[in-house]
Amino acid sequence: MASDPEQPPLSSFSQEGKSSTEVRSEREPLLNGIHVPQDYSLSAAILPFLFPAFGGLLFGYDIGATSSATISIQSSSLSGITWYDLDAVEIGLLTSGSLYGALIGSVLAFNIADFLGRRRELLVAALMYLVGALITAFAPNFPLLLIGRLVFGIGIGLAMHAAPMYIAETAPTPIRGQLVSLKEFFIVIGIVAGYGLGSLLVDTVAGWRYMFGISSPVAVIMGFGMWWLPASPRWILLRAIQKKGDLQTLKDTAIRSLCQLQGRTFHDSAPQQVDEIMAEFSYLGEENDVTLGEMFRGKCRKALVISAGLVLFQQITGQPSVLYYAASILQSAGFSLAADATRVSILLGVFKLIMTGVAVVVVDRLGRRPLLLGGVSGIVISLFLLGSYYIFLDNAAVLAVVGLLLYVGCYQISFGPMGWLMIAEIFPLRLRGKGLSIAVFVNFAANALVTFAFSPLKDLLGAGILFYIFSAIAVASLVFIYFIVPETKGLTLEEIEAKCL
Numbered sequence: 001m002a003s004d005p006e007q008p009p010l011s012s013f014s015q016e017g018k019s020s021t022e023v024r025s026e027r028e029p030l031l032n033g034i035h036v037p038q039d040y041s042l043s044a045a046i047l048p049f050l051f052p053a054f055g056g057l058l059f060g061y062d063i064g065a066t067s068s069a070t071i072s073i074q075s076s077s078l079s080g081i082t083w084y085d086l087d088a089v090e091i092g093l094l095t096s097g098s099l100y101g102a103l104i105g106s107v108l109a110f111n112i113a114d115f116l117g118r119r120r121e122l123l124v125a126a127l128m129y130l131v132g133a134l135i136t137a138f139a140p141n142f143p144l145l146l147i148g149r150l151v152f153g154i155g156i157g158l159a160m161h162a163a164p165m166y167i168a169e170t171a172p173t174p175i176r177g178q179l180v181s182l183k184e185f186f187i188v189i190g191i192v193a194g195y196g197l198g199s200l201l202v203d204t205v206a207g208w209r210y211m212f213g214i215s216s217p218v219a220v221i222m223g224f225g226m227w228w229l230p231a232s233p234r235w236i237l238l239r240a241i242q243k244k245g246d247l248q249t250l251k252d253t254a255i256r257s258l259c260q261l262q263g264r265t266f267h268d269s270a271p272q273q274v275d276e277i278m279a280e281f282s283y284l285g286e287e288n289d290v291t292l293g294e295m296f297r298g299k300c301r302k303a304l305v306i307s308a309g310l311v312l313f314q315q316i317t318g319q320p321s322v323l324y325y326a327a328s329i330l331q332s333a334g335f336s337l338a339a340d341a342t343r344v345s346i347l348l349g350v351f352k353l354i355m356t357g358v359a360v361v362v363v364d365r366l367g368r369r370p371l372l373l374g375g376v377s378g379i380v381i382s383l384f385l386l387g388s389y390y391i392f393l394d395n396a397a398v399l400a401v402v403g404l405l406l407y408v409g410c411y412q413i414s415f416g417p418m419g420w421l422m423i424a425e426i427f428p429l430r431l432r433g434k435g436l437s438i439a440v441f442v443n444f445a446a447n448a449l450v451t452f453a454f455s456p457l458k459d460l461l462g463a464g465i466l467f468y469i470f471s472a473i474a475v476a477s478l479v480f481i482y483f484i485v486p487e488t489k490g491l492t493l494e495e496i497e498a499k500c501l
Helices: 042-073 088-138 142-170 173-201 207-213 215-228 233-241 247-262 270-284 298-316 319-324 326-332 341-366 368-391 397-413 415-426 429-461 463-484 493-500
Strands: 022-025 038-041
Touching: 038 042, 042 088, 042 142, 042 173, 042 207, 042 215, 042 247, 042 341, 088 142, 088 207, 088 215, 088 233, 088 429, 142 173, 142 233, 142 415, 142 429, 173 207, 173 341, 173 415, 207 215, 233 247, 233 270, 233 429, 247 270, 270 493, 298 415, 298 429, 298 463, 319 368, 319 397, 319 429, 319 463, 326 341, 326 397, 341 368, 341 397, 341 415, 368 397, 368 415, 368 463, 397 415, 415 429, 415 493, 429 463, 429 493
Parallel strands: none
Antiparallel strands: 022 038
């Protein structure tokens, strides 16, 4: 390319009239009662969302494809390898290898996120995805296969950390909720694609290699896309106000970034927007780097409590457990297709897509809190129904199906997309990189804990009692949301920091 993607040339943006896709939305003043109306082009907002969202797509694909890959790799006739006879520990490591890598990635993000910036962190994530997919696909032995899974998982950790930040910091305020929530939609698309492609390739010789290798071209597209996109203007201006470069040069770079992100017709308003953001940064005290001690005081502590609480409850309210029983519930209700676990996964994946789509459509109209409160209330009821089915009402299979579908639907309009949206919005800018890495680590650590503890708890307590416990935890999460989680609809990221923390 002729120009540095961090600094797109101003001359490439002409001053044309507004197109039919451009929208104007008034924002409530934060500082001096004067706010530039936020103009944006819907068409210009697509690519800054799309390429980071590929990181979520690859995460979802890994979830969906791994189940079929573990079947393929253990086949004496179809694995295409001599070391197919893996024991339970090796299968566990293969299945959870990317999760452990994601934990490593979230720890790395804590240390490198603010230095690299969101764009370059996503470039590193795309590289990890590509290298991990290729190592896994061509692995000649199990140790290298496991290394590939860990490397791919590091890409997951970095992508799930940087993508919400990049999308939130570059999206127009009126549609920020929709765009960040769409990332969850892409995760679910990836899950469905993983299950679908896995079922097609499971009977192919060395099919597991193809399943893992399919990720590589998507990683290449993601990498080229992030190379073309500019850095986050807010990250650039944070470096400017913290004196980590020449002030005017960084401001000019932020203006060029805004022009590329918002569309060519907003060239004239970009300098004023940059000045306004800089003024808000000064008002909010963003000049200094956050210290480790400061992260656990004041507004930083409140943001950590909100974000860590949401992602913790997202994982410990029983989602893996409910999905574990999906096939048996549907089969007991007379659905013959339920005998095939892959078909059940695909059917539930499609339903999850539909419900996530509903959340995406309404989130910026209804707000975050109504979706969280309404969705989690449905989760409480659904878990109670499932617990009752396994203890008292084992002949009422229809009740179990209602509970299953109610759980999946309510999760996908609440914890699924809203958890990732809130953690992307709630942190002050100078804390966002480190704070979000802590939230992502809590998410993956809780995921690993629930996955590890589920089978022993099921054997010890039984499914019914376990679902009642999850229902009680969901009640606790409802109380947490009602009293702790603020509404961020319609607020800029700077207004969220000023008014909600």
